[in-house]
Amino acid sequence: MALTSIPPTASRSQSGPGRRPGRQRSSLRKRVEIALFCTPALVLYVGFVIVPMGMALFYSGFKWNGLEPLNNFVGLDNYKRALSDDVFQGAVWHNLMFIILSLAIQLPIGLGLALLVNRRIRGRGLLRTILFAPYVLSEVVGAVAWLLILQPDGPIDSLLRSLGLGRFVQLWLADGNLVLYTLFVVITWKFIGFAIILFLAGLQGIPRELMEAAAIDGAGPWKVTRHITLPLLGPTIRTWIFLSIIGSLQLFDLIWIMTLGGPAGASNTMVTYILERGFQRSQFGYGSAVAVILFIISFSFALIYQRFVLRRDTEGAMTRMVG
Amino acid sequence: MTVPVIVPVATESTPPKPVAPVGRRWSPTTPLTYLLAVVVAVFTIAPVVYVAIGGFRSTGQLAADPLALPSPWEWGNYTGILGSADFWRQVFNSVLIAGTVTALVVLTGALAAFALSRYDFRGREGIYNFFTLGLLFPAGVAILPLYLLMRNLDLLDTPWSVALPEAAFGLPLTIVILRPFMRNIPSELEDAAVIDGCSRFGFFWRILLPLSGPALTTVASSPSWPAGTPTCCRCCCSATRLSTRCRWARRCSTRSTTPTPQGCWRSPRCRCCRRWCSSWSCNGGSSEG
Numbered sequence: 001m002a003l004t005s006i007p008p009t010a011s012r013s014q015s016g017p018g019r020r021p022g023r024q025r026s027s028l029r030k031r032v033e034i035a036l037f038c039t040p041a042l043v044l045y046v047g048f049v050i051v052p053m054g055m056a057l058f059y060s061g062f063k064w065n066g067l068e069p070l071n072n073f074v075g076l077d078n079y080k081r082a083l084s085d086d087v088f089q090g091a092v093w094h095n096l097m098f099i100i101l102s103l104a105i106q107l108p109i110g111l112g113l114a115l116l117v118n119r120r121i122r123g124r125g126l127l128r129t130i131l132f133a134p135y136v137l138s139e140v141v142g143a144v145a146w147l148l149i150l151q152p153d154g155p156i157d158s159l160l161r162s163l164g165l166g167r168f169v170q171l172w173l174a175d176g177n178l179v180l181y182t183l184f185v186v187i188t189w190k191f192i193g194f195a196i197i198l199f200l201a202g203l204q205g206i207p208r209e210l211m212e213a214a215a216i217d218g219a220g221p222w223k224v225t226r227h228i229t230l231p232l233l234g235p236t237i238r239t240w241i242f243l244s245i246i247g248s249l250q251l252f253d254l255i256w257i258m259t260l261g262g263p264a265g266a267s268n269t270m271v272t273y274i275l276e277r278g279f280q281r282s283q284f285g286y287g288s289a290v291a292v293i294l295f296i297i298s299f300s301f302a303l304i305y306q307r308f309v310l311r312r313d314t315e316g317a318m319t320r321m322v323g
Numbered sequence: 324m325t326v327p328v329i330v331p332v333a334t335e336s337t338p339p340k341p342v343a344p345v346g347r348r349w350s351p352t353t354p355l356t357y358l359l360a361v362v363v364a365v366f367t368i369a370p371v372v373y374v375a376i377g378g379f380r381s382t383g384q385l386a387a388d389p390l391a392l393p394s395p396w397e398w399g400n401y402t403g404i405l406g407s408a409d410f411w412r413q414v415f416n417s418v419l420i421a422g423t424v425t426a427l428v429v430l431t432g433a434l435a436a437f438a439l440s441r442y443d444f445r446g447r448e449g450i451y452n453f454f455t456l457g458l459l460f461p462a463g464v465a466i467l468p469l470y471l472l473m474r475n476l477d478l479l480d481t482p483w484s485v486a487l488p489e490a491a492f493g494l495p496l497t498i499v500i501l502r503p504f505m506r507n508i509p510s511e512l513e514d515a516a517v518i519d520g521c522s523r524f525g526f527f528w529r530i531l532l533p534l535s536g537p538a539l540t541t542v543a544s545s546p547s548w549p550a551g552t553p554t555c556c557r558c559c560c561s562a563t564r565l566s567t568r569c570r571w572a573r574r575c576s577t578r579s580t581t582p583t584p585q586g587c588w589r590s591p592r593c594r595c596c597r598r599w600c601s602s603w604s605c606n607g608g609s610s611e612g
Contacts, residue, residue, distance in 0.1 A: 030442065033523055037438035038450060041431040041494055048491030049457050052468035059468075113363060121356060130364045133371060145374040155373060155389040162390065189367065198500075201537050205507065235503070243496070246458050275466075298459040 053295070060288035078289030088290065091261075091268040092297075094180060098248040098269070101184050103241065109188070110195030110240070111233075115225065117196065118203050128196075135193025143257035146186045147173075173259055176266035183255060183267055190254065191247070195240055202236030203229070238310055242302070249298050270294045420486050425543050427490035432497030432542065433535070437527050439498065440505040441513070451502065457495030462488070497542045504538040505531055 060079070063072040082088050117128045134142055149155050150172040157169045172182045206229060214224050230237075252271040255261060261268035261276060268276070270290065278287025377385060378400050379393040404410050439451050465488070473484040508531060516526045532539070 030523075031444075034438045034442055034444055037434040041435035041454070041498070042450075044427065044431055044487070044491045045454065045457060045494050048469070048472075048488045049460055049465070049494075052465040052472055052488075053460050055468035055471070056465065116356065116360060116363075119356065121353075121360065123360070127360050127364055130368050134367060137371070142370070145370045148377065149370055149373060153389065158388070158390045189370070197541050201504075201541055204537055239499070239503075243458070243499075250462075279466075295459055299456075302455070302459055 056288045056291050059285055060292050062285040063283075064285040065282040066284040072285075074285070078286045079293065081286065082290050082293055087265050087268065088270075088273055090265060091270050091273040094267060095249050095251065095269050097180055098184065098187070098251060099245050101181075102187075102244050102248050105184075106188050106192060106195060106244065107237070107241070110192055110199060111230075111237070113192065114196045114199035114203060115229070118200060128200075131196055132193040134190050135197070137190075139190065139253040140257060142186070142190050143254045146189075147258050150182065174263050176263050179259060179263065179267045183258065186258070187251070187254060191244075195244075198236055198240050198243075199233065202233045206232045242305055242310060245301060245305070246298060249294065249301070270297075416482065420482050420489070423482065423486040424489045424493065427486065428493040428497050429539060429543050431490075432494050433501060433532065433539065434527075435494075436498045436501035436505055437531060440502045441531070451498070454495050454498045457492065458499065460492070462492045465492075500542055501535065501538055504535055508534050 059070070061073055061075060062070050063074045063078070064070055113131060117124055117131065121127075152171060152174070156172065160166060160168050170178055173179055210228055210232070211224050214228050219227070250271055251269045252275075255267055255269055256272055256275065259267045261272040271294070274287045274290045274294070277283045277290065376393065379396045379398070381397050384391070384393065384397075435450075435454070439447055439454075469488050470479075473479045478484045478487070512530055512534075513526055516530055521529065
C-alpha cells in the first residue's frame with residue numbers, strides 16, 4: 001500500500017499524484033498510524049461479518065439440514081428452486097412494497113417532523129424525546145406492544161367502536177390484504193425516529209449565517225426551507241434513502257414477532273422466508289442460498305444507487321471498485 | 324474561517340441551530356404547528372403508555388374492556404417482576420452487552436472513520452467500500468454461521484457471543500455516518516492544531532472527537548439497543564428451536580448437554596422473544612434455564 005503523503009488538510013480531493021515530498025520517515029509513521037487506526041475495526045468486521053457470510057455462501061451449495069456432514073453438494077439447485085418459488089417471489093414483492101411506501105410516506109413525514117422539532121417551539125425538548133422513544137425501544141418491545149393493541153377486540157377496535165366508527169374495525173393482522181399496511185404503520189412508528197435524528201444532525205450542520213442572510217434578503221420561512229435548508233440537506237436525505245431501502249430489504253424482527261410472515265405468507269419478507277425455510281424446516285443449504293440472493297439484490301441496488309445518486313456525496317465510493 | 328459575524332447572537336447558551344428568521348415570534352402558522360406537534364406526540368407515545376398502564380391490570384380486566392383504566396390497580400405484575408432476582412440478572416446482562424457493544428462500536432468505528440476521512444492513502448476508498456458492504460448483509464442470515472462460529476471459538480453462553488457480532492454488524496453504519504461528518508470538519512482546525520504541536524492522535528482525541536459529538540451520539544444510540552438485541556434474540560430463538568427440537572439437541576451439542584440459552588441469553592427481550600418462539604416452534608417446549 002504505497003502512501004502518498006498526507007497533507008495536513010484533509011482535503012476532499014482524491015489523493016493527487018502531484019504532492020510527494022520524499023520524507024520517508026513521516027510517511028512510514030503515517031502508514032503505521034493508519035494501520036493502527038483501521039485494524040481493530042477491520043478485525044472485528046472481518047471476523048464476525050465477512051467470515052459468517054462466507055460460510056453462508058459455502059453452505060448454499062449443499063442440501064444440508066444443519067447437522068449431518070456436508071456431503072450432499074447440489075451446485076446451483078438451491079438457487080433455481082428459490083427463484084421459481086411463488087412464495088419467495090411474493091416475499092420479494094412485499095419487500096418492494098415496503099420500499100415504495102417508505103419513500104413515499106416516511107420521507108415527507110420524517111423531514112416535516114425534523115423541521116418541526118428544529119423550530120423554536122415550547123416543549124421542543126420533550127417532543128424530541130417522545131419522537132425518539134420508539135426508536136430507542138427495542139424492536140421486540142415495540143412489536144409486542146402493537147400486537148396487544150391490534151389484537152381483535154383490543155384497544156384499537158374498542159376505540160373505533162366508541163367513536164362510532166365500528167364499521168372500520170378490521171382484522172388488522174389477520175387480513176391478508178391489510179396486513180402489509182398495518183405493519184407499515186408500525187414500522188413507520190418505530191423507525192421515524194431514526195430519520196429525524198439523521199435529519200436533525202444534518203440541519204445542525206447548516207450554517208445559520210446562510211439562513212439569516214436569506215431572511216435579511218427578504219426570503220420567507222417557506223422559501224428559506226425550500227431553497228436553502230432542503231438543498232443543503234440533500235446529502236443527508238440521500239443517505240437516509242439509501243439506509244431506508246437497505247433496511248426495507250432486510251426487514252425482519254418486527255414482522256417475525258407480529259405475524260411470523262403470515263397469514264398464509266401474506267407478510268413474508270425475504271428474511272422471514274429465509275428463517276422459515278432455514279430453521280423451521282431445517283433447510284439450511286436452501287436458506288443460505290436465499291440469503292445469498294438477498295445479498296445480491298441488496299448489492300446490485302447499492303451499486304446502482306452509489307453510482308448514480310450518491311456519487312457526488314461520497315465521491316464515487318463503491319463505483320470505484322468496479323471501475 | 325473568516326465569516327464576519329453580522330448579527331450578534333443573543334443567546335449564548337443554546338446550541339447553534341438554524342433558526343427561523345430573526346424577530347419572528349408569532350405567526351399565523353404557530354397554532355397549527357402546536358396542534359401538529361401534539362397529534363404526533365400522542366400517536367407516538369400512546370402505544371407505550373397503553374402497555375405501561377396495561378401492566379397494572381389483570382388479564383381479566385384487559386379482556387373485559389381494553390380501553391378502561393385499571394380498577395383496581397394491580398401492582399402485582401410490576402412488583403413481581405421488580406422483586407425477582409431473575410429480572411435483575413437479565414437487566415444486568417442487557418446493560419453489560421449494550422455497554423460492551425457501544426464501547427466497541429464507537430471506539431473502533433471512530434478510529435477507522437478518522438483514518439478513512441482525514442488521511443489520504445491508496446486503498447482508502449477500497450477499505451471504506453469494504454465496510455459499506457456490511458450494510459448489505461442481513462444479520463438474520465448469519466445466525467447459523469455465527470452460532471457455529473461461536474461454538475468453535477468456545478464463546479457460546481458468554482456475553483461476548485452476542486456483543487461481538489452486534490458490534491461487528493454495527494460498524495458499517497457507524498463508519499458511514501461518522502466519515503462524512505469528520506471529513507466536513509474544517510481543515511483549518513487541523514492546521515491550527517498541527518501548528519500548535521498537536522499530534523495526529525491528539526487532533527483526533529482532543530478536537531475531532533469532541534466536535535463529532537452529535538454524530539457520535541447518533542451512532543452510540545443506534546446500534547446497541549434497538550438494532551442490537553434483536554439479533555441476540557434471533558440467535559436466542561434459534562437456540563431455543565435447537566433445544567426444543569430434541570433430535571437436534573442431542574446430536575448437535577458436543578460441548579454442553581443442550582444448547583440451552585444460558586446467561587447472556589436471558590435478557591428480558593430475549594425472554595420475551597423466546598416466549599414467542601416457543602409458542603410457535605414445533606413442540607412448544609420452553610427452555611427456560
